[in-house]
Amino acid sequence: MNENKTERFEDVKPIDYERLAYVDFKLFFTGTIKRSDMKDMFDLGDAAASKVFSRYKDFRPDNMDYARQQHTNTFNRGAFKPLIEFGAELALGMLANGFNKNKLTDRPMQPYARVGKVPNQLNSYEVAKITRAISGGYGIKCNYISNHSGNHDERVLFPFALVFDGKTWMFRANDRFHTGDGSPFKHFHFSRCKNIVELEKETAKDHEKPIRDKEWNMQIPLLLRLHDKLTEKQKNDIRYEFCMDENADDLVLTEKLSLYWILSRQWFIDDGKRDENSFYKFKLINRDVLSI
Template identity: 45%
Template sequence: MESFTYEKLVENYNAQRAERFAYIDFVLRFLGGLNRSDLLDFFGIGEAAASKEIAEYKKLSANNVDYDRVLRKNVILRESFKPLIDIDAETALEMLASGFNKNKLYSRPMLPYQRIGATPHHLNTDFVSKVTRAIYSQTAIRCNYISGNSRNHGERTLLPTAFFYDGQSWMFRAFHREPTKGKGNFKCFDFSRLANVNEAPNDVASPPETLPQDTDWQLVVPLQLTLHPSLSSSKVDTLTQEFGLNKGQREFVITEKAVLVYYLKKHWKIDVNDIPNREGNYNFHLKNSDSLKHLHCMENVFKFP
């Protein structure tokens, strides 16, 4: 199968059809399957036009897709799939979060742009697609995970449920199924630490392993923050501007998923000590720590070196 850039696809067909082929390719790769209704809903075209575009895609990429009569949808052929248009994992995750956008497939920015601090080790798009397909189908993956706080790098069975961006890294939430039947818990995992990812499409998540049962993900907590007393007046002015505070305002309240407060603490430099630590490098102090410490998922938030 010939591989295309998006520009080449536009050149060979036209902008309208190129976008449709790219969309089919993207949905197959990262969600695992699609129906004519997906094209109808996204592009507002009729059933005949949707069928025609899927049929033409199959001519371009015969080994990528087949129609599953049981599921009544076009599904990815995992063993032979080769993307019609290659796409990096970060861009794919951005579109999964905010919607398919043909403009992200072009290799030219609209204004001068440079990303700062991109890690030398880019995310493995194949691994990412296996996780996102598992999220969509509520099925398992088998993988190795290079954990930073555990020496257990053996094979794990994960049931991915959601993904998120913490400001620096793309991560996903999953139920970690322990070898003992019925045991396990929900945890957060970094896409970049995955190794040897294999799908288990026939291993469907049981109800306790699904996102609605992840109480820490569902729980939203208030964080009462105040500008840290150790800040210089110039730093106070800077944070006031950056966070949209009123002049003289030192306190504000935000809400966040309980399980994600750990990442917010790191990136916003939040001091969670009962009494503000004047020797640390902090932007904010958490004033309502007493009301949060009892939550199990806050264990890492209040863990001090």
């Protein structure tokens, strides 16, 4: 804290706490914050937003620089010290769903418990390097500990989107030096990225940009039918679980082609690609959509 200031951050009024926390969050996890961000979040005018930034600098004078040409406050990579320690999963949830001031304090509105949380799975400082790259449109290099390959060599990735399957946080990225079959666009687990370095001056080439990711951009229709190996009781249970009409056998939805593999495992979908003796809830009727 600035030595000329006697006020402690913990003692500021709740509304000021929320605004300063938002500045801290945006800087750390996206790399920038503008006055327009404060207007969108708190309905503040330019003068009021500037006062918030000034007050933030009272507590953390070295955390941000001002880029005059872009009229943007930017993350000071060499000296940043968070005002609030955001947990990585909390931050990712806010990046995906919007900043939630109610989550700044651990006071749920109703009794709540979470089952099966892996301790220390994600490091917020490492996660922030990736989320800043997503916001800034630049690359990262890292060692990726894949469970499908023994190749843990350094990779250059261009991340562009977050993915959450209800349990695990991932990001979609282009792997610049991808070799072998398949697309260079893949899902990567945050927890498997090691030795992350931001490449702020390295941007994606045309063929590495999200618009070139066919599987990410393509929505496919899925015609799912209750599996014929299910008992009638099992079918009824699944109808309740998926809010299907009484006696209905079919469920129709659309999903990104790149996310189908997650859905198929979570919903136990038989698409002919796995052991036919496994337990399945649904059969994919229009399997041809997977080979588009």
